[in-house]
Structure formats: structure tokens, C-alpha cells
Amino acid sequence: MNALYDTTVNGTLTPPGAELPRLLRAPAAGPGGLDVHVDAYGPLPSGRDVIALVDAAGLTGRGGAGFPTARKLATVAAAGRRTVVVGNGGEGEPAAGKDLLLLHTVPHLVLDGLSLAAEAVRASDTYLYVERGSPALPGLEAAVRERRRAGMDRRRVEIVHAPPRFLAGEESALVNRVSGGAALPRATPPRVFERGVRGRPTLVQNVETLAQIALIARYGPAWFRALGTAAEPGTMLFSVSGAVAAPRVIEAEIGVSLPALLGAAGGQIARLQAVLYGGYHGGWLPAADALAIPLANTALRPRGVSLGAGVVVALPADACGLAETARVARYLADESAKQCGPCLNGLPRIADALAVLARPHPDRRTRAWIERWSSLVAGRGACHHPDGTVRFVRSALRVFAHEADLHEGGRCSATTRRAVLPVPAPGVPAPRDWR
Amino acid sequence: MAGTGRAPAGKLTGPKLRVNWIACDGRGLCAELLPELVGRDEWGYPIIADAPVPPHLSEYAQRAVTICPKLALRLVPPG
Numbered sequence: 001m002n003a004l005y006d007t008t009v010n011g012t013l014t015p016p017g018a019e020l021p022r023l024l025r026a027p028a029a030g031p032g033g034l035d036v037h038v039d040a041y042g043p044l045p046s047g048r049d050v051i052a053l054v055d056a057a058g059l060t061g062r063g064g065a066g067f068p069t070a071r072k073l074a075t076v077a078a079a080g081r082r083t084v085v086v087g088n089g090g091e092g093e094p095a096a097g098k099d100l101l102l103l104h105t106v107p108h109l110v111l112d113g114l115s116l117a118a119e120a121v122r123a124s125d126t127y128l129y130v131e132r133g134s135p136a137l138p139g140l141e142a143a144v145r146e147r148r149r150a151g152m153d154r155r156r157v158e159i160v161h162a163p164p165r166f167l168a169g170e171e172s173a174l175v176n177r178v179s180g181g182a183a184l185p186r187a188t189p190p191r192v193f194e195r196g197v198r199g200r201p202t203l204v205q206n207v208e209t210l211a212q213i214a215l216i217a218r219y220g221p222a223w224f225r226a227l228g229t230a231a232e233p234g235t236m237l238f239s240v241s242g243a244v245a246a247p248r249v250i251e252a253e254i255g256v257s258l259p260a261l262l263g264a265a266g267g268q269i270a271r272l273q274a275v276l277y278g279g280y281h282g283g284w285l286p287a288a289d290a291l292a293i294p295l296a297n298t299a300l301r302p303r304g305v306s307l308g309a310g311v312v313v314a315l316p317a318d319a320c321g322l323a324e325t326a327r328v329a330r331y332l333a334d335e336s337a338k339q340c341g342p343c344l345n346g347l348p349r350i351a352d353a354l355a356v357l358a359r360p361h362p363d364r365r366t367r368a369w370i371e372r373w374s375s376l377v378a379g380r381g382a383c384h385h386p387d388g389t390v391r392f393v394r395s396a397l398r399v400f401a402h403e404a405d406l407h408e409g410g411r412c413s414a415t416t417r418r419a420v421l422p423v424p425a426p427g428v429p430a431p432r433d434w435r
Numbered sequence: 436m437a438g439t440g441r442a443p444a445g446k447l448t449g450p451k452l453r454v455n456w457i458a459c460d461g462r463g464l465c466a467e468l469l470p471e472l473v474g475r476d477e478w479g480y481p482i483i484a485d486a487p488v489p490p491h492l493s494e495y496a497q498r499a500v501t502i503c504p505k506l507a508l509r510l511v512p513p514g
Contacts, residue, residue, distance in 0.1 A: 186457065187455045187456065187457050187458070339456070339457045340456035340457055340459075341456065341459060341460065341461050341478055341479070341480040342456065342476065342478070342480055343456075345478040345480075346478075376476050376477075376482075380454075380456060380480070381456050382455070382456050382457045
């Protein structure tokens with residue numbers, strides 16, 4: 001057994017205490033990063049029942065869906081046949097930055113998690129899915145080489161490039177891409193844990209989930225649960241932007257208050273009107289509600305939003321929520337894989353109507369049209385792109401209803417048209433072949 | 436395939452029609468054959484209620500599945 005492995009089955013590493021950050025405690029990128037990493041976090045544990053530990057920790061997926069990680073691990077482990085594990089770093093969400101940050105600063109923590117997950121489901125192949133051209137790629141490739149030289153990972157990790165598209169990280173699109181095809185969603189069933197990469201049972205885990213597994217395997221479930229809420233234990237990476245002094249990725253415990261989170265991002269720089277949670281498949285909340293509700297799904301879901309992959313955008317009072325929503329709806333329509341009729345036809349119509357609603361004196365039937373097209377696309381696609389888009393659009397019609405009234409009267413409360421929500425520059429063509 | 440038996444009225448548990456949205460190109464044969472269960476949206480794609488096929492229509496539902504030129508329609512068991 002290599003010296004880098006912790007060979008004591010029942011030995012516990014000294015937990016680093018309950019302070020933050022956990023995931024981002026010891027940046028260890030670049031040459032020699034493996035030594036820095038092992039010094040900071042301790043050796044990669046082996047021989048532990050990772051599924052049981054993750055189950056006791058109550059870890060949920062950090063990629064957006066929030067599914068219990070142990071259940072996913074157990075399902076693929078039970079599938080038996082030569083399974084596959086893919087670390088999903090295909091972060092297509094323009095307002096998110098946490099996967100890139102993790103891959104860039106703590107590549108070994110992600111690779112530890114990948115190794116542990118692969119061990120837990122007895123995978124024969126492991127992949128890491130990262131956007132083509134990502135600034136994290138050179139460091140990741142070096143980290144994979146360094147670990148191989150050190151005899152650290154039992155399986156070779158192959159890095160697969162994701163196209164820079166919103167849906168590239170969708171589970172079935174990822175499976176198609178890792179299988180050698182285009183990153184296009186496919187019809188389900190079968191689900192990827194039944195038949196995934198090249199027809200084999202496949203575990204797809206977000207890279208933050210993998211990094212959390214690497215910590216839980218070392219320090220145990222009780223340590224993990226020392227932060228977060230009983231229902232949603234642990235920390236999470238939040239990509240905080242909008243009306244804050246220092247937009248950045250922040251590691252905070254689940255259940256943190258919005259004022260505390262905005263404070264960690266340099267503090268509010270304007271009065272807020274609304275907050276977007278969960279990214280462009282997420283939803284808006286009025287600022288007054290958002291400031292009073294903790295960032296936990298148990299609190300947010302009754303309001304129709306969820307944490308998703310941790311995107312939080314604070315919309316200042318001087319911006320137009322309808323113009324912001326219209327711009328993103330256009331982007332989402334363009335990012336449709338255009339495989340399914342209702343999505344292909346409906347999203348552009350919704351985007352067109354929102355563009356009308358964002359201007360003075362829209363036709364008074366516009367909102368009714370948006371609602372009709374929304375009901376025609378929701379639930380009628382192979383993937384959740386139409387559903388997520390409709391969730392986002394409907395939340396805007398609720399939260400910015402008064403603004404829409406003003407627009408119908410020829411007025412707008414905004415004093416600036418400076419864009420808050422990021423969308424990729426129009427000059428950058430998305431790859432047509434989805435590879 | 437279940438659904439050919441007689442279920443008590445009002446408590447249907449038979450199979451449901453499901454569309455493969457990638458395969459479907461909105462030709463509308465299913466809607467012509469089974470207007471009781473299949474409508475069409477303004478682009479021609481099928482609108483199907485998320486409800487079990489009633490027993491007296493199960494034969495037509497099966498034919499709609501067979502006749503779809505894109506093989507985009509399936510009957511899936513309840514649950």
C-alpha cells in the first residue's frame with residue numbers, strides 16, 4: 001500500500017474543527033500540489049464504507065437537484081456490472097462559478113472524491129467532465145499525472161471536454177458526450193444509473209459533491225453535521241453576484257441568512273428589489289422575503305424556489321426585472337438543444353413575448369400569452385430545460401407583476417439598463433455540434 | 436399489455452400514453468386516431484392528459500402506438 005493511503009481502517013484523522021471554509025481551506029493547485037493537499041487534509045482514507053458514511057452525513061447532491069448522495073451511490077453499487085463514475089464539472093450556468101473554483105484551487109479534493117466514489121461502486125472507469133478551454137484544465141491534467149506517479153488512484157481518470165453550453169452538464173447529455181457523442185440530452189428512461197456511459201450503469205456526481213465526500217470520508221458524519229441544518233447538513237458553495245461589492249464564490253453553511261451571505265460578498269451596494277435563487281432554471285423572490293428566509297430548501301421550497309447549485313443574484317432596485325428576465329429567456333431559448341418540438345417552438349415565443357413585456361406599452365394580452373406558452377412547454381421535453389425555463393419565467397411574472405403593470409401604462413421603475421444577470425457575449429458562437 | 440380488462444368506472448389504473456419528445460415530429464396520426472385522448476398544440480405536437488387510458492379506448496391507444504411513423508408513442512404500465 002502506498003504511503004499516501006491511510007492504511008488504518010478504523011483510524012480517524014483529526015478533524016479541522018467546525019470553522020469555515022472546509023472545501024476551500026487549503027488551495028493546492030500547481031506542481032507539488034499533492035503534497036500540500038495531503039499535508040492539509042490528511043491522506044486519502046481507504047477501506048471505509050463510504051456509502052454508509054455519506055448516508056449518515058446526510059449529504060445531498062450539490063449539482064442542483066439535491067438528491068441524497070448515498071442513495072445514488074447505493075443504486076449504482078447494486079447494479080453490479082462494470083460501472084462508470086463521472087465527476088460533473090460541466091458548469092454551463094453563466095452565473096455560477098463554484099465548480100470552476102473547486103477544480104482550479106483544490107483539484108486533489110475533487111479527485112479524492114472521484115476515487116472514493118469509484119471505489120464505493122466498484123467502477124471500472126472514472127471520468128472527469130470539464131468545459132473545453134476551462135482555465136482549470138492544465139492544473140487538473142497535472143494533478144491527475146501527479147497522482148498517477150504517486151500511485152494514488154487505482155483507476156485512471158480520463159478528462160472529457162464539455163462544450164460551453166448551458167445544457168452540457170445535464171446528466172444524459174453528459175453521458176452522451178462521455179460515450180463519445182454530442183452533449184445532447186436523450187430521452188429517459190433509461191436513467192443513466194440503469195444505462196449510462198456506453199450502456200453501463202453510471203454514477204454522475206457534481207464535483208462539489210465529490211469534494212464533500214472526500215471530507216466526509218476523512219472526518220466523519222458528525223463533523224459534517226456540525227454545520228448546516230438537521231434536514232440539510234453541511235456547507236455549500238454559493239456563487240454570489242449582482243448588487244454586492246465583491247461578487248465571488250462563498251462557502252457557507254446551509255441555512256445561512258441572506259444578509260450574512262451578501263456581507264461575505266462585500267455587502268450590498270444598492271437597495272435590493274429581488275433575489276434570484278438556483279440560477280436560470282431557478283426563480284425570483286422579492287427582496288423583503290429573501291432577506292428574511294434562511295438559505296435552506298426547507299424554507300425556500302414553499303416559496304417556489306430552491307438552492308439549486310447555489311447561484312444567488314441580488315437584483316438592485318434600479319434595474320428592470322422584466323428586462324433581466326427577457327434577456328435570460330432569450331439566452332435559454334437559444335440554448336435549447338432543439339430536439340423536442342414544444343421546447344424548440346415554445347421557448348422562442350416566450351422569449352419574444354418577454355421582450356415585448358420589457359418595453360413600454362406592451363400588448364395587454366402579453367402576459368396571458370406567456371402563461372399559455374409556458375403551460376404548453378412545461379413537462380413536454382426529454383430533459384428539464386423547458387420546465388426549468390418556465391419556472392424562472394413564471395417566478396418573474398409573479399415577482400415583477402407590478403413592474404409589468406407599470407410597463408402597460410408606459411412607465412418603467414428602472415433607472416438603468418445595465419445588465420445584472422450575465423449571459424455569454426453574443427459574439428461567442430456556441431458550438432453547433434455540441435462537442 | 437394491461438388495460439384490456441374491465442376496470443371499475445372512476446378508478447382507472449391502466450397504462451398511460453407517453454411521448455418520446457425527441458422522436459416525435461408532430462405528424463398527428465395519434466390525434467386523428469384517438470381524439471378522445473390526444474389533442475394537438477399550435478405547433479402540431481400531441482397534448483395527452485396524464486391519466487390512464489380508459490379500458491374502452493385501450494385498443495385504439497395500442498393502434499396509435501403502432502401507427503406512429505416515428506415510433507414516438509408508448510404505453511407505459513401504471514406506477
